[in-house]
Amino acid sequence: MDFGPHLFLALLEGTVSAFVLAVTALGLSLVFGVMRVVNVAHGEFYMLGAVLAWWLTTLLAGSPMIGFGVALIVAPLIVGAVAFAADWLILRRIDYQPEATIVATIGMLYIIQQLVLTFYGPDARPVEPPFYFRVSFPWFGYSGYKLIVVGASALLLLGVWLAMARTKFGLYMRATQQNQEMAQAFGVPVRRVYAMVFALGAMLAAAAGVLVVPIQQAHYLMGLDPLLLSFIVVIVGGLGSLRGTVVAAFIIGLSDGVISVFFSPTLAKIIATLFVAMVLVYRPSGLFGQPEEEQ
Amino acid sequence: MSSAKGKGARIVALHLAVIAALFAVQFLLPAYHHGNLARIMVFASFAVGYNLLLGYTGLLSLGHAMFFAAGMYGAGLPLYYFDVGVLQAFGLGLLASFGLALSFGLLALRASGIAFLIVTLMFAQAFFLATLYFNEITLGDQGFVLSEQARTLTLGGVVMSFADPTVKYNAALLLFSCCMLGCLALVRSPIGRVWVAIRENEPRTRMLGYDTYRYKLLALVLSGVICGAAGAGYALLFAYVGSTFASIQYSIFALLWTLLGGVGTVLGPLVGAGLMFYLVDIAGDFTSSYLLVVGVVLLLLILWYPKGLLGSLRARWLPWLP
Numbered sequence: 001m002d003f004g005p006h007l008f009l010a011l012l013e014g015t016v017s018a019f020v021l022a023v024t025a026l027g028l029s030l031v032f033g034v035m036r037v038v039n040v041a042h043g044e045f046y047m048l049g050a051v052l053a054w055w056l057t058t059l060l061a062g063s064p065m066i067g068f069g070v071a072l073i074v075a076p077l078i079v080g081a082v083a084f085a086a087d088w089l090i091l092r093r094i095d096y097q098p099e100a101t102i103v104a105t106i107g108m109l110y111i112i113q114q115l116v117l118t119f120y121g122p123d124a125r126p127v128e129p130p131f132y133f134r135v136s137f138p139w140f141g142y143s144g145y146k147l148i149v150v151g152a153s154a155l156l157l158l159g160v161w162l163a164m165a166r167t168k169f170g171l172y173m174r175a176t177q178q179n180q181e182m183a184q185a186f187g188v189p190v191r192r193v194y195a196m197v198f199a200l201g202a203m204l205a206a207a208a209g210v211l212v213v214p215i216q217q218a219h220y221l222m223g224l225d226p227l228l229l230s231f232i233v234v235i236v237g238g239l240g241s242l243r244g245t246v247v248a249a250f251i252i253g254l255s256d257g258v259i260s261v262f263f264s265p266t267l268a269k270i271i272a273t274l275f276v277a278m279v280l281v282y283r284p285s286g287l288f289g290q291p292e293e294e295q
Numbered sequence: 296m297s298s299a300k301g302k303g304a305r306i307v308a309l310h311l312a313v314i315a316a317l318f319a320v321q322f323l324l325p326a327y328h329h330g331n332l333a334r335i336m337v338f339a340s341f342a343v344g345y346n347l348l349l350g351y352t353g354l355l356s357l358g359h360a361m362f363f364a365a366g367m368y369g370a371g372l373p374l375y376y377f378d379v380g381v382l383q384a385f386g387l388g389l390l391a392s393f394g395l396a397l398s399f400g401l402l403a404l405r406a407s408g409i410a411f412l413i414v415t416l417m418f419a420q421a422f423f424l425a426t427l428y429f430n431e432i433t434l435g436d437q438g439f440v441l442s443e444q445a446r447t448l449t450l451g452g453v454v455m456s457f458a459d460p461t462v463k464y465n466a467a468l469l470l471f472s473c474c475m476l477g478c479l480a481l482v483r484s485p486i487g488r489v490w491v492a493i494r495e496n497e498p499r500t501r502m503l504g505y506d507t508y509r510y511k512l513l514a515l516v517l518s519g520v521i522c523g524a525a526g527a528g529y530a531l532l533f534a535y536v537g538s539t540f541a542s543i544q545y546s547i548f549a550l551l552w553t554l555l556g557g558v559g560t561v562l563g564p565l566v567g568a569g570l571m572f573y574l575v576d577i578a579g580d581f582t583s584s585y586l587l588v589v590g591v592v593l594l595l596l597i598l599w600y601p602k603g604l605l606g607s608l609r610a611r612w613l614p615w616l617p
Contacts, residue, residue: 104597
């Protein structure tokens with residue numbers, strides 16, 4: 001293949017992973033922005049979404065289309081319930097202290113991961129795409145399902161944006177993000193907002209996991225990579241800035257795709273992680289975030 | 296004043312007694328536990344280094360596996376590829392972790408709070424990926440094994456091989472004793488007091504005229520070097536060097552051992568590493584998902600015993616415990 005088509009393919013792959021990454025990272029960014037805590041178990045919610053998708057599609061093996069449709073709705077709901085319970089049982093009790101929360105979510109990471117290992121096993125298992133069709137370009141054919149992933153992710157991003165901008169709950173979230181105490185004083189049920197946001201963040205990760213599983217296979221260790229990439233995206237985009245998160249997801253996703261095709265994926269990751277460390281050291285508010293006011 | 300002196304003597308006596316007990320145990324326990332205990336003591340040294348930063352200076356890091364691995368590769372690679380002596384290799388391990396900790400600290404300490412934590416995580420991940428990327432030299436996650444010949448030390452005419460269980464046990468004990476007594480001396484020194492002051496209230500410490508950046512850098516470098524010593528010790532004693540030890544999991548283990556034993560207690564890391572080792576060992580007999588124990592213990596600790604075992608003990612009955 002010539003350089004041109006090769007680059008086109010790399011950009012196409014990059015776009016798909018950028019959209020999936022944007023959905024995953026948006027979940028992390030919401031949790032960080034509103035609750036000011038880092039959720040280390042975020043990648044496990046993504047993994048849980050993928051594994052539940054495998055389970056549901058196997059239950060409804062008759063028709064891949066219906067099975068996958070059900071998975072896309074039910075898996076995030078289950079994961080959201082798990083996250084809601086975790087918030088209620090654990091995070092609330094430690095009062096969302098930043099460092100204690102990190103330790104607690106590390107604990108949750110191991111518990112979810114190892115329970116999946118116990119009940120699902122160590123194998124990577126494929127999920128049938130809901131349909132097969134290929135989009136043929138002059139140089140190569142491309143899986144149509146991947147384009148559906150792009151569409152579905154875009155819809156999810158749009159949905160979150162609409163919810164944030166137009167609904168009462170979105171208003172609560174924005175108020176809590178800006179000033180938690182003031183929001184409470186104005187009657188925002190902050191505790192409930194926290195639990196809902198934690199669940200919503202997990203549901204976004206799970207939805208991304210469901211979308212990606214026909215491309216990637218479900219495996220109990222698949223959560224680590226999206227976790228680190230989401231960290232990178234959230235930091236580069238500016239901690240707590242949703243628009244920055246989406247923009248950064250495209251920059252990181254596309255460049256990761258292109259570097260991985262032309263060089264080594266490991267090298268791409270080394271460069272990205274070091275880049276992020278440097279961003280944090282020299283611009284702690286992120287590339288697109290507003291510098292926080294001095295306290 | 297005499298009571299303060301008596302307190303100091305009691306503290307020193309307690310720690311020397313722990314070392315003496317560890318020495319005596321090798322004559323009492325069956326041979327099976329010797330290897331385990333040696334491993335626990337090396338991991339406890341790692342946790343002692345970690346605790347210096349988290350427990351006394353109040354900096355939470357998720358990247359200490361990189362210092363452990365730097366010591367490990369710093370000692371292991373020269374032994375594997377070149378004909379260097381054991382002591383030189385150990386020295387190179389210390390040097391490698393010192394260099395890494397210093398350059399890392401100069402950069403990372405510009406960030407604070409959550410940002411610092413994520414910087415440590417990112418640097419450590421880059422280090423881990425680098426050990427995979429240069430797998431022609433490091434042999435990646437497959438790792439390499441050091442020959443018995445490379446791990447033999449001739450000191451004043453006496454030939455000692457680290458493959459010998461007795462030598463291994465006592466070398467681990469020596470390493471742990473040095474780390475623990477060093478930590479004890481440091482936290483009881485004026486420097487240690489400033490670290491605690493930083494942990495409790497950094498702006499106020501700065502206001503009192505201390506250059507907190509330099510004190511934090513010192514804590515980070517010393518912590519890195521102690522972790523590096525543990526890593527180099529691991530390579531020499533257990534003959535294996537691999538990139539697993541640079542992965543996030545080992546940073547989390549250091550955090551877990553420290554939390555379980557008691558953050559900011561000198562003996563806590565030993566208690567934590569020992570308990571966790573046997574817990575995982577027992578759980579491993581029943582299930583392949585033995586890491587579940589790690590998650591459960593972390594959650595229980597953070598929910599009900601944030602001070603850890605020795606920390607709770609100190610709060611209840613032994614206020615003098617350092």
